[in-house]
Amino acid sequence: MIFLDNLVNGISLGSIYAIIALGYTMVYGIAKMLNFAHGDVIMMGAYIAFCALQYWNMPPLVSLVIAMAACTVMGVVIEGLAYRPLRQAASLAVLITAIGMSYLLQNLALMIWGANPKSFPASMISIPTISLFGGELKIAGATLITIVANIVIMIALTAFTSRTKTGKAMRCVSEDRGAASLMGINVNQTISITFAIGSALAAVAGILLCSSYPTLQPTTGSMPGIKAFTAAVFGGIGSIPGAMLGGLLLGVIEIFGKAYISTELGDAIVFAVLIIVLLVKPSGLLGKPVREKV
Amino acid sequence: MTRAKRNRLIYNCVTFAVVIIAFIVLQGMIENKTITRALKGQLIPICCWIVMAVSLNLVIGISGELSLGHAGFMSVGAFTGAVISGWLLNAHGMENETLRLVLAIVGGGITAGITGVIIGIPVLRLRGDYLAIVTLAFGEIIRNLVNVTYIAVADGHLVFSFLKKNVPDGARMLVDGASGAVKISKISTFTMGFILVMVTLIVVLNLINSRSGRAIKAIRDNRIAAESMGVPVTKYKMMAFVTASVLAGMVGALYGLNSSTVVPSQFTFNQSINVLVFVVLGGLGNVLGSVISATLLTVLPEVLRAFADYRMLVYAVVLILVMIFTNNPTIRSFADRLLAPVKKLFGGRRSDKGGAQA
Amino acid sequence: MTEVKRHSTTKMVPVPSHSIVPERDLGQQPVLETNHLGIEFGGLKAVEDFNLTIGKTEIAGLIGPNGAGKTTVFNLITKVYEPTNGTVLINGKDTKGMNIVQASRLGIARTFQNIRLFSNMTVEDNVRIGLHNQIRYSMMEGILRLPRYWTKEKRMHREALDLLSIFDMQDLADVQAGSLPYGAQRRLEIVRALATNPSLLLLDEPAAGMNPHETEELMENIIKIRDQFQIAILLIEHDMNLVMGICEGICVLNYGKIIAKGTADDIQNNPVVVEAYLGKRKEEAK
Numbered sequence: 010m011i012f013l014d015n016l017v018n019g020i021s022l023g024s025i026y027a028i029i030a031l032g033y034t035m036v037y038g039i040a041k042m043l044n045f046a047h048g049d050v051i052m053m054g055a056y057i058a059f060c061a062l063q064y065w066n067m068p069p070l071v072s073l074v075i076a077m078a079a080c081t082v083m084g085v086v087i088e089g090l091a092y093r094p095l096r097q098a099a100s101l102a103v104l105i106t107a108i109g110m111s112y113l114l115q116n117l118a119l120m121i122w123g124a125n126p127k128s129f130p131a132s133m134i135s136i137p138t139i140s141l142f143g144g145e146l147k148i149a150g151a152t153l154i155t156i157v158a159n160i161v162i163m164i165a166l167t168a169f170t171s172r173t174k175t176g177k178a179m180r181c182v183s184e185d186r187g188a189a190s191l192m193g194i195n196v197n198q199t200i201s202i203t204f205a206i207g208s209a210l211a212a213v214a215g216i217l218l219c220s221s222y223p224t225l226q227p228t229t230g231s232m233p234g235i236k237a238f239t240a241a242v243f244g245g246i247g248s249i250p251g252a253m254l255g256g257l258l259l260g261v262i263e264i265f266g267k268a269y270i271s272t273e274l275g276d277a278i279v280f281a282v283l284i285i286v287l288l289v290k291p292s293g294l295l296g297k298p299v300r301e302k303v
Numbered sequence: 304m305t306r307a308k309r310n311r312l313i314y315n316c317v318t319f320a321v322v323i324i325a326f327i328v329l330q331g332m333i334e335n336k337t338i339t340r341a342l343k344g345q346l347i348p349i350c351c352w353i354v355m356a357v358s359l360n361l362v363i364g365i366s367g368e369l370s371l372g373h374a375g376f377m378s379v380g381a382f383t384g385a386v387i388s389g390w391l392l393n394a395h396g397m398e399n400e401t402l403r404l405v406l407a408i409v410g411g412g413i414t415a416g417i418t419g420v421i422i423g424i425p426v427l428r429l430r431g432d433y434l435a436i437v438t439l440a441f442g443e444i445i446r447n448l449v450n451v452t453y454i455a456v457a458d459g460h461l462v463f464s465f466l467k468k469n470v471p472d473g474a475r476m477l478v479d480g481a482s483g484a485v486k487i488s489k490i491s492t493f494t495m496g497f498i499l500v501m502v503t504l505i506v507v508l509n510l511i512n513s514r515s516g517r518a519i520k521a522i523r524d525n526r527i528a529a530e531s532m533g534v535p536v537t538k539y540k541m542m543a544f545v546t547a548s549v550l551a552g553m554v555g556a557l558y559g560l561n562s563s564t565v566v567p568s569q570f571t572f573n574q575s576i577n578v579l580v581f582v583v584l585g586g587l588g589n590v591l592g593s594v595i596s597a598t599l600l601t602v603l604p605e606v607l608r609a610f611a612d613y614r615m616l617v618y619a620v621v622l623i624l625v626m627i628f629t630n631n632p633t634i635r636s637f638a639d640r641l642l643a644p645v646k647k648l649f650g651g652r653r654s655d656k657g658g659a660q661a
Numbered sequence: 662m663t664e665v666k667r668h669s670t671t672k673m674v675p676v677p678s679h680s681i682v683p684e685r686d687l688g689q690q691p692v693l694e695t696n697h698l699g700i701e702f703g704g705l706k707a708v709e710d711f712n713l714t715i716g717k718t719e720i721a722g723l724i725g726p727n728g729a730g731k732t733t734v735f736n737l738i739t740k741v742y743e744p745t746n747g748t749v750l751i752n753g754k755d756t757k758g759m760n761i762v763q764a765s766r767l768g769i770a771r772t773f774q775n776i777r778l779f780s781n782m783t784v785e786d787n788v789r790i791g792l793h794n795q796i797r798y799s800m801m802e803g804i805l806r807l808p809r810y811w812t813k814e815k816r817m818h819r820e821a822l823d824l825l826s827i828f829d830m831q832d833l834a835d836v837q838a839g840s841l842p843y844g845a846q847r848r849l850e851i852v853r854a855l856a857t858n859p860s861l862l863l864l865d866e867p868a869a870g871m872n873p874h875e876t877e878e879l880m881e882n883i884i885k886i887r888d889q890f891q892i893a894i895l896l897i898e899h900d901m902n903l904v905m906g907i908c909e910g911i912c913v914l915n916y917g918k919i920i921a922k923g924t925a926d927d928i929q930n931n932p933v934v935v936e937a938y939l940g941k942r943k944e945e946a947k
Contacts, residue, residue: 101363109626113619231573235572277447292430303736506804510800510803513803517793524780524782527741527761531770
């Protein structure tokens with residue numbers, strides 16, 4: 010049963026990575042930039058939800074909505090103020106700005122909430138632990154919700170991008186920004202919407218992350234952000250199913266690596282697998298290799 | 304001498320002059336005891352970050368590859384340096400600090416260089432963003448590996464163990480897993496820091512202005528064209544990458560031997576990102592720029608200490624504002640028009656634009 | 662097609678691979694020989710059964726409508742693509758399995774349809790890249806500024822200026838390549854390719870964007886280059902004055918296949934070629 014235990018935990022952790030990775034991959038695919046601050050938006054989402062639950066005594070669902078709303082606003086504002094002026098600039102310049110934004114958010118959180126780790130209330134997830142196989146396998150409520158949330162989000166996003174007008178606009182902008190604007194698509198608006206969705210998802214990811222791993226500090230979003238970015242690249246950056254696949258695989262590999270090989274080397278194993286996969290498939294698992302015209 | 308060659312010569316001379324003059328001035332302040340304690344403590348770190356920034360600029364600015372794991376090479380150098388120095392002292396009773404320092408630095412450079420080759424071979428085949436994430440991954444792997452490495456001196460020789468601390472009783476620990484390098488005897492000097500900066504400048508500036516440097520830049524500008532002219536891409540990308548890793552390793556040893564303890568968590572991707580910021584703010588490919596930005600940005604957090612809690616916040620805001628102001632086309636062209644008379648003074652020959660520009 | 666003024670008057674003789682080479686090159690090894698060369702991209706045969714022999718000092722032309730596969734042929738010869746069928750022999754050596762750099766070392770150099778200069782480097786530095794394999798010294802000699810560095814760099818400077826003087830561009834040596842006007846950029850690409858000391862120079866639409874006067878100058882310069890360096894030149898062009906004026910052997914491509922090969926006279930009067938460019942005559946279409 011330990012194997013199944015680990016598998017479930019792996020899928021759960023992977024689901025969190027997948028949700029975060031979706032935010033990265035969408036923004037990369039459409040705005041062609043690496044939003045380094047994404048992990049920190051997650052952290053902010055978690056803190057806001059924490060405040061709502063703990064200090065303002067809001068019920069869990071309302072806290073979720075508040076956090077999502079706040080993060081959405083945050084994402085759109087960040088994009089408008091810091092990234093949009095650099096739309097034409099070299100990608101390295103935007104990356105550095107994103108890094109600056111990451112520092113900004115981390116230090117803002119530090120100022121507002123202090124450096125002491127907060128304990129995320131378990132009351133957020135009110136689903137009890139499920140017992141399977143006659144008590145042999147226990148799945149925590151948080152774990153279950155995470156996996157379900159991931160599936161729901163994945164389905165919703167896929168439907169959104171393929172069926173709705175905005176979704177199609179997003180795909181156009183990601184293919185050819187110039188042509189899209191010539192076709193009458195409002196590129197600025199489309200990119201803002203992308204950031205809005207990504208940030209809303211970040212809030213969800215933050216809450217799920219802290220429900221399973223209750224310690225919350227200003228640096229909480231940093232490492233999961235990096236790993237999720239790795240997952241997005243692993244699955245093929247710009248590909249939504251790739252982010253999902255990459256995230257899940259990464260979570261499973263991390264848990265299994267820590268369980269069966271070594272706890273300290275857990276991260277190293279994850280990164281090593283990434284490297285090996287990229288060597289074999291340089292554009293990621295589901296990525297499309299870009300042919301350069303000579 | 305052509306105008307381009309003369310401008311390059313002036314640039315190189317200014318770069319060396321700035322460093323030499325700074326060294327003489329600071330050394331004077333040390334002798335006269337007019338230097339503040341805070342600044343004195345910053346001298347060796349400044350040297351380290353200058354070397355890190357210039358060497359990373361070789362990879363990102365000249366070779367055009369976004370490497371996010373540069374701190375990993377620094378850490379390899381730091382721990383190798385600590386081991387070599389500790390071993391020479393405890394197993395061989397070598398009291399001469401300068402000699403130990405030099406050997407530690409050389410050792411740090413060599414191991415970092417070997418690491419650079421091992422990482423470079425797979426990594427440099429990848430495209431831009433993928434290369435970035437893989438270098439970051441390698442940096443984290445190195446950190447993880449040091450966390451589970453135990454090296455000690457017992458009875459005059461080195462004892463290595465991995466994952467489990469398997470050392471005989473009474474052994475003198477050199478590297479203690481997650482606790483890092485412990486009880487280091489601090490032998491780094493500002494003079495050595497200055498020497499390393501000069502070596503780095505000589506190596507990087509001379510490399511850039513040579514046949515190999517041109518090849519590296521050509522590959523950055525247009526890879527297919529460079530290949531079609533018979534320039535082997537992997538060879539020159541490796542050259543830039545490994546040279547940078549050797550320099551980072553050398554200065555890593557200096558950095559490590561400057562504190563009594565060095566822990567692996569000092570060399571996370573955050574550190575790599577810091578160096579990246581130095582490089583971009585100083586200007587990609589601009590060596591003098593890296594020297595200045597590394598110095599300023601190392602000193603700045605200390606200067607901002609007055610703001611205490613707000614200082615990192617201010618740093619972040621300033622960084623974002625600087626990026627927007629230097630990269631937004633509207634603001635850029637405004638600044639260009641302001642600076643036009645200045646540029647004309649130093650400007651190169653304008654081409655005869657008879658026809659339409661492509 | 663409209664009458665063009667000048668025709669190349671070289672006497673061409675046939676060789677076994679159904680190509681023609683200049684009579685003066687008959688005893689020498691052909692600089693290029695392709696046999697049944699072809700490439701498929703997922704079912705689409707971009708180039709098929711391409712057979713061409715080019716004499717040692719021949720100026721040859723490759724023409725055809727847009728999308729016929731001309732640049733693809735260049736990419737096959739220079740090993741940007743690995744062929745799926747057939748062989749390419751450069752100075753008699755089979756290029757199978759070689760990469761771009763190895764093929765280049767056999768003695769071919771090219772220019773590109775969409776100019777590929779090193780735009781952030783000076784004009785002279787662009788030419789020096791061409792000289793990369795001709796004038797060498799090691800990385801260490803460069804870093805330590807040993808005597809060899811100084812002598813070789815001096816030689817590179819002289820030779821770069823010499824090459825630039827072919828197009829009278831030596832005064833532009835310090836200009837940033839990216840800021841040159843379009844025509845100058847094209848000429849620089851040719852100089853850079855020449856610097857690699859090739860036996861075969863591949864020019865991809867060298868006259869694109871040039872006015873008639875510039876094209877005349879280019880025609881004279883190409884002949885001058887061939888005579889001075891005694892090399893072969895294969896060019897892709899749409900400008901028929903240039904092609905018919907200086908090309909000794911011409912190969913016509915359509916939909917990836919050769920539809921005609923011969924001298925300028927042969928090609929001009931070939932109905933298949935006319936049809937490929939202009940389409941069927943109206944009466945026949947009815």
